[in-house]
Amino acid sequence: MNIVNINENCMSVVFEERIDPEINAQVIQLKSAIQNSAISGILELVISYNTLVIYFDDTVTDHETLSESLQSLTLSSTDQQQTTTYVIPVCYEAPFNLDLDEMASLHNKTTEEIIQIHTSKPYLIYMLGFMPGFPFLGGLDESIATPRKASPRKEIPAGSVGIANAQTGIYPLASPGGWNIIGKTPLKLFDPKRDPEVYYEAGDYIKFKRISKEEYDNIEQAVNNGTYEIETEVQ
Known part of the structure; x- marks a missing residue:
């Protein structure tokens, strides 16, 4: 070193x-x-x-x-740090999947194949950065690695799940950005009123779990009511 x-x-x-x-x-x-x-x-x-x-x-x-x-x-x-896998529910349906169709076309795959690949394994959190709670995740399947958008959006909604080059990540807060957005989680990944403010840390893992729009709405309501408990797997 x-x-x-x-x-x-x-x-x-x-x-x-x-x-x-x-x-x-x-x-x-x-x-x-x-x-x-x-x-x-x-x-x-x-x-x-x-x-x-x-x-x-x-x-x-x-x-x-x-x-x-x-x-x-x-x-x-x-x-050695005890690691935890955090299961993040994601809705890959409209209106959240802003770039999913374009990505599928780029990689000559169906949207179902993109989703299946994206949810197939846990991703290592290399670090947090860019904004509070933004996880930079490694291990994305190279078959769906996608360049950043040529023209970044002025605002990406909080909870949006995206892909940029060989990485995938989640926007905890609304922000400008150039990642390809394929879905959205109803969870509040950064909450200054919560202890801890961010669920995870570098060295932990995130696994994406596909949910329907109806499930998204139900989880969002539970999150807002303070009754939702994030699913975890301790390793």
């Missing part, structure tokens, strides 16, 4: 320069090791594909001291 100083109270630990589940697992393992250690002055740890960004209190520690502490850490199996 390569330690890089960013500014007076921030540094990053960079692993291999590639997107790979094993590399991401090492980043998460390092985060857990730091949290389980006696290293002082840590304010925040932020995970990306192959990097852990460390924010620290520069009145408590400094780059040199923190770097030495990181180098002395020994990663072990006890530092």
